[in-house]
Amino acid sequence: MDIRCLERKDIPQALALCSQVGWNHTEADWLRVMALQPQGCIGGYVGGVLMATCTVVGFGPVGWVGVFLVDESLRGKGEGQRLFAAMLEAADRLGIRTLGLDSSDAGRPIYLKFGFQMTAVGNELWGGPNGGGRLHPDVTPLEERDWDSLMALDRGAVDADRARQLRLLSAEPGAAACVVRRQGGVEGFGFSRPGKLSGVIGPVVADSFDSARILIESLVAARRERDGERGVSLAVLEQSALKEWLAGNGFQLRRRNIRMFRPAARPVFGGDRTFVSTALGMG
Numbered sequence: 001m002d003i004r005c006l007e008r009k010d011i012p013q014a015l016a017l018c019s020q021v022g023w024n025h026t027e028a029d030w031l032r033v034m035a036l037q038p039q040g041c042i043g044g045y046v047g048g049v050l051m052a053t054c055t056v057v058g059f060g061p062v063g064w065v066g067v068f069l070v071d072e073s074l075r076g077k078g079e080g081q082r083l084f085a086a087m088l089e090a091a092d093r094l095g096i097r098t099l100g101l102d103s104s105d106a107g108r109p110i111y112l113k114f115g116f117q118m119t120a121v122g123n124e125l126w127g128g129p130n131g132g133g134r135l136h137p138d139v140t141p142l143e144e145r146d147w148d149s150l151m152a153l154d155r156g157a158v159d160a161d162r163a164r165q166l167r168l169l170s171a172e173p174g175a176a177a178c179v180v181r182r183q184g185g186v187e188g189f190g191f192s193r194p195g196k197l198s199g200v201i202g203p204v205v206a207d208s209f210d211s212a213r214i215l216i217e218s219l220v221a222a223r224r225e226r227d228g229e230r231g232v233s234l235a236v237l238e239q240s241a242l243k244e245w246l247a248g249n250g251f252q253l254r255r256r257n258i259r260m261f262r263p264a265a266r267p268v269f270g271g272d273r274t275f276v277s278t279a280l281g282m283g
Helices: 009-020 027-036 079-093 108-113 144-158 163-171 207-225 240-247
Strands: 002-003 041-044 049-061 062-070 098-103 117-128 139-141 176-182 185-193 197-208 232-236 254-264 274-276
Touching: 002 079, 009 027, 009 049, 009 062, 009 144, 027 049, 027 062, 027 163, 041 079, 049 079, 062 079, 079 108, 098 108, 108 254, 117 240, 139 207, 144 176, 144 185, 144 197, 163 185, 176 207, 185 207, 197 207, 207 232, 207 240, 207 274, 232 240, 232 274, 240 254
Parallel strands: 062 098, 197 232
Antiparallel strands: 002 041, 041 049, 049 062, 098 254, 117 232, 117 254, 139 176, 176 185, 185 197, 197 274
């Protein structure tokens, strides 16, 4: 397998790899990660055809690993480990010293082998209907004047700089972004976007569960307006009140990933104000 950086022309095959495992990725997801860290997007090729992927994006002190995929025909042959090692080398060249990821059960043995340490933090994929949402009067569309306050809230909540990622998310086709403003500032924000199989809600960051809930209700309603009956999914961190609310509103837990770090855990992309991550594997 030849290993090199991904190119835009590889996106259709990258999406085919996502389809093999039933992931919700779209072209916009691949374009975003390539824009954020082009030298961190690694592909494995056989006969010029993309057969494996792994990406790393730097967010200040931490790089986040995502879309680690190997074609069905190459699994169990050591090619995935070769590709993962190449991603680690790319992260080192980019000056990224701490790496984080959302670990599935299938990938965890490889991550442990490469020195990643498990935490007790889960990132759970929940899915459900988009018919129960409603637009709340305290939730309004994101405006340019909100960005400074929004980014101050986000940096304080996740201890990392996601400004470029959030700007890209807000500008993507079909995306929706909204805020809760109180006392002149942003006390909560949420984003949503289309997915291949269902709409995606995330990230959602707020000073309280009540603000997070009304943001999610409004984003669910926005996705119904844009996507029809396709439903929505969201990756929920350790937020028991939110999980209870989702379960009571027709959502189901579909997968639980565990956050891992190398060489040691850092308190980033979590905390009591981070309710929904960007998505599994996206920070």
